[in-house]
Amino acid sequence: MTAIRIANAPCSWGTLEFAGMSGERITYEQMLDELRDTGYVGSELGDWGFMPTEPVALKEELAKRSLTMVGAFVPVALKYEEEHGNGAEQALQVARLLAAVEPPLRGPEVIPVGRATTLGSATESQESDQRPFVILADANGTDPVRTRNAGRVTAEMGLNKQEWEIFARGAEHIARVVRDVTGLPTAFHHHCAGYVETPEEIARFLDLTDPALLGLVFDTGHYLYGTGPRVVARPTGMTSGPRKGGDPTGRNDGLQIEAGLDRFGERIWHVHFKDCQPEVANQARTEGWDYFAAVQHGVFCELGRGNVPFTTVAGWLRRRGYQGWIVVEQDVLPGMGSPKESAQRNRAYLKTIGL
Numbered sequence: 361m362t363a364i365r366i367a368n369a370p371c372s373w374g375t376l377e378f379a380g381m382s383g384e385r386i387t388y389e390q391m392l393d394e395l396r397d398t399g400y401v402g403s404e405l406g407d408w409g410f411m412p413t414e415p416v417a418l419k420e421e422l423a424k425r426s427l428t429m430v431g432a433f434v435p436v437a438l439k440y441e442e443e444h445g446n447g448a449e450q451a452l453q454v455a456r457l458l459a460a461v462e463p464p465l466r467g468p469e470v471i472p473v474g475r476a477t478t479l480g481s482a483t484e485s486q487e488s489d490q491r492p493f494v495i496l497a498d499a500n501g502t503d504p505v506r507t508r509n510a511g512r513v514t515a516e517m518g519l520n521k522q523e524w525e526i527f528a529r530g531a532e533h534i535a536r537v538v539r540d541v542t543g544l545p546t547a548f549h550h551h552c553a554g555y556v557e558t559p560e561e562i563a564r565f566l567d568l569t570d571p572a573l574l575g576l577v578f579d580t581g582h583y584l585y586g587t588g589p590r591v592v593a594r595p596t597g598m599t600s601g602p603r604k605g606g607d608p609t610g611r612n613d614g615l616q617i618e619a620g621l622d623r624f625g626e627r628i629w630h631v632h633f634k635d636c637q638p639e640v641a642n643q644a645r646t647e648g649w650d651y652f653a654a655v656q657h658g659v660f661c662e663l664g665r666g667n668v669p670f671t672t673v674a675g676w677l678r679r680r681g682y683q684g685w686i687v688v689e690q691d692v693l694p695g696m697g698s699p700k701e702s703a704q705r706n707r708a709y710l711k712t713i714g715l
Contacts, residue, residue, distance in 0.1 A: 363683075364674075364677065364678075364682060364683065364684070364685070364686055364715060365401055365402060365428075365685050365686070366399075366400055366401065366402070366685070366686050366687075366688065366707065366710060366715060367400055367401065367402030367403055367404065367428070367430045367685050367686070367687045367688070368395050368398075368400045368402075368403060368687065368688045368689070368703055368706075369403060369404040369406065369687055369688070369689050370388075370391055370403070370404065370405075370406030370407070370410055370411075371406070371689050371690075371691050371692070372688065372689055372690045372691070372692065372699055372702065372703055372706075373385075373386055373391045373394070373692075373699040374386075374692050374693055374694040374695060374696055374699065375391070375406045375407055375410050375694070376407075376691065376693070376694075385694050385695075386699075388406070388410050388411045388412075388421070389421070391406075391699075392411075392421060392422075392425055392427065393425070394699065394700040394703065395425075395427070395703065396425040396426070396427060397700075398700060398703040398704040398707050399704070399707040400427075400688070400703070400707065401426070401427060401428060402427055402428040402429070402430040402685055402687070403422075403427055403428075403429060403430065404429075404430050404431050404432060404433065404495070404687060405429060405431070405432035405433070405454065405457070405458070406432075406433075408450075408453070408454065413457060415457060415460035415461055418457065418461050419460070419461040422461060428462075428463060429458060429461050429462065429492055430492055430493070430685045430687060431458065431492045431493035431494065431495045431547075431630065431685075431687075432454045432457075432458055432492070432493075432494060432495060433495045433497060433549065434447070434450055434451045434454055434494055434495065434496050434497065434534075435497045435498065435499045435500060436450070436451070436496065436497070436498070436499060436530065436534065437498070437499035437502065438498055438499075438526070438527040438530040438531055438555075439498075439519065439523055439526065439527055439555060440526075441526050441529075441530065443499075443530070444529075444530040444533055444534070447530065447534055448533060448534045448537045448538075451494050451496065451534045451537065451538050451546070452537055452538060452541055452542070454494060455494050455538045455541070455542040455544045456541075456542060458492040458494070458542075458544060459492075459542045459543070459544055462491060462492050490683070490684050490685065491543070491544055491545060492544060493544070493545055493546065493547050493577075493629070493630050494534075494535075494538050494544055494545070494546040494547075495546075495547055495548075495549050495577055495630065496531060496534060496535065496546050496547070496548050496549065496574075497548065497549040497551050497554060498527075498551065498554030498555050498556055499554070500551045500552070500553045500554035500651075501553045501554075501651060501652070503553075503554075503555070505517050506553055506554060506555060506557070507553045507650050507651050507652070508648075508650045508651075509650075510552040510553040510557065510585070510586075510650065510651035510654065511552055511585045511586065511588070511589075511641060511644055511645055511651075511654060511659075512588060512589055512645045513557055513558060513586075513588075515560075518555065518561060519555055524564060524565075524568060525568070527555065527565070527568075528565060528568035528569050531548060531565075531569055531574060532569055532570055532573050532574065534546065535573040535574050536573060539573065545575065545629065546573070546574055546575070547574065547575040547576060547577045547629040547630045548565065548569075548574050548575070548576055548577065549577040549579060549582075549632075550562045550565075550576070550577070550578075550579065550582060550583065550586065551579070551582050552582050552585050552586050552651055553650075553651035557582070557586040558586050558587065558588065559583075559586070559587060559619075559620060559623070562576070562620075562624060563623070563624075566624065566627050571626070571627055574627075575627055575628065575629025575630065576624055576627040576628050576629060576630075577628075577629070577630045577631070577632060578620070578621065578624065578628045578630075578631050578632070579631075579632040579634055579689070580617060580631075580632065580633055580634050580635070580636075580668045580670070580673060581632075581634025581635055581636045581660050581666070581668060581689070581691075582632075582634065583616075583617065583620050584613060584616060584617060584636040584641075584666075584667060584668055585636045585641055585654075585659060585660075587616050587620075589642070589645045613638070613667035613668070613669070614667075614669035614672055617668060617669055617672065617673060618669075618672060618676070621673065621676050625676075625680065629684070630684060630685065630687075631673075631677065631682070631684065631685070631686050631687070632686075632687050632688075632689050633663060633668075633670065633673070633686050633687065633688050633689070633710075634660050634668070634688075634689045634690065634691065635660065635661050635662065635663050635664065635665060635666035635667075635668045635670075635690075636659060636660065636661070636666045636667055636668055637658055637659055637660070637661040637665065637666045637667075638666060638667045640654065640657050640658050640659045640661070641654070641659050643657070644657065644659060652693070655691055655692070655693055656693055656696070660689075660690055660691045660692075661690070662690060662702050662705055662706055662709070663688065663690070663705075663706045663709045663710065664709040664712075670709075670710075670713055671713045674713055674714065674715055686710075686715065688703070688706050688707070688710070690702055690703075690706060
């Protein structure tokens, strides 16, 4: 059976999809070199224009490092119907590039976990590469209210019935265009500072969209931060093991992630491994930080240093016959931290849990 493979993404090196991000950014050559050198075998595309957008050039850059292009993030302000056409054009531009650089399939396409549940468990005959994803998302970080209240949004800050219908219709339209023209799948990325952040918002989006058209990118860090102010912390000095705090069993956060996986498992096509640092998350809520301030203070920390139970997540994926990619993402702003060293420690941590 095809093993789960581990990728990373430009956002771990400070190349984020948000407009107006200031700070020094490294070149794509350095980023890909460091990604490869720290033990990853795939990458996402990053902002359009960060890597070469000419297929031959991009394919050459990937091939000389033995890397696979896993997918690409496409943000669209889906709340606004007038943005849907331009969003479809952007997604199609990205999809054509992804399709042009994907390696030949070695057999039938790998079935993502949600589709595997529907169609039957994966078998040896389904060993193959998985086609790259268009990773569709809201235009996160653009709405002032949602950005200011990320990690603590209330129902009153959400979409109304008509806006939900427009949002879902736009997502389906974009996914349909991508599929019909390129054959590539589209999965939606729930994300803090956007309109699909909380578990209830994820559920509403999935209820309104066709499971044959749109899967879900399950992002562990965004999911945990987006569940709201229930994150509990480990005792001072403890870097692993049970957490203590508001939940006397120390299992509150792990249960939230497990519940999310079980609730949305039928639609999970792609997975992002991101951790959430509980002390920073709680401070962000207490002090009223916006999304970007929380990221700047390290709410998305190195793997194993927050409250996401990655061993549990990995076990869940294995039991479901997941054969796709896990993409490590440690969102940092441009110039923050030491991305190569963090990537190396993140990869080493995953090896300790059998990945």
